[in-house]
Amino acid sequence: MNIKLSDNDFRRAEIFKCLSDPNRLQLIRLLYKNKKEMSCTELGEHLNLTLSTVSYHFKALRLAGLTNTIKDGRTKYVSLRYETFAKFLPGFLETLLID
Amino acid sequence: MNIKLSDNDFRRAEIFKCLSDPNRLQLIRLLYKNKKEMSCTELGEHLNLTLSTVSYHFKALRLAGLTNTIKDGRTKYVSLRYETFAKFLPGFLETLLID
DNA sequence: ACCATACTTTTATGAATATCAAACTATCAG
DNA sequence: CTGATAGTTTGATATTCATAAAAGTATGGT
Secondary structure (H helix, E strand, O other), rough: OOOOOHHHHHHHHHHHHHOHHHHHHHHHHHHHOOOOOEEEEHHHHHHHHHHHHHHHHHHHHHHHHOOEEEEEEEHHHHHOHHHHHHHOOOOHHHHHHHH | OOOOOOOOHHHHHHHHHHHHHHHHHHHHHHHHHHHHOOOOHHHHOOOOHHHHHHHHHHHHHHHOOEEEEEEEEEEEEEEEEEEHHHHOOOOOOHHHHHH
């Protein structure tokens, strides 16, 4: 009677683990509201976190496939990866605007 | 520059924490596929978990508002609370059927 | 070459989590 | 009342997690 977990289920678990941290959820909301890339420093200033902690969170988001990162000089810009949200959490991002 | 978290954000964090565990995700899927209430024992047999562990997970799901529980004699039947999914994760349950 | 900026990684630490066994509560059947 | 069934709670344990300080990497400015 054992049910095996699919690759997508592990993917889902990783995604939800990312979203279960209030700080990461705020990062997602900021990125969604701003509709553009933001730097780590810029995002870190909105929460009361050191840069190393912000970097830790961004790594998690990136590995879960929730964000894209592009590098310009020494600055890294982070943006949402909408395909992932569309596939695993359709309609979720919109709910972040309600409150 | 500090952003305060709303009550709903704490609610979201709790919900996502629930869904970030692969076993709980399977419980949700089983409940969704069966379209009816199931008992703890019945659900526990599908995963390789002791009854106390299953009980622990169901408490988490109930506290997060993801499930309803009705008691009939000594058996407790658990079902999904669709309003919660509709409010915080519209469209999510359907994605569980794809794979 | 030197210093500052932007970010990452490592290390350490305290808090939270998942799990099971054992003890407990409640209900049913005889 | 006794024994069995369904589920909860408590206690112990091993693992994972979030955080920050410190050290490290890479790029830009002068």
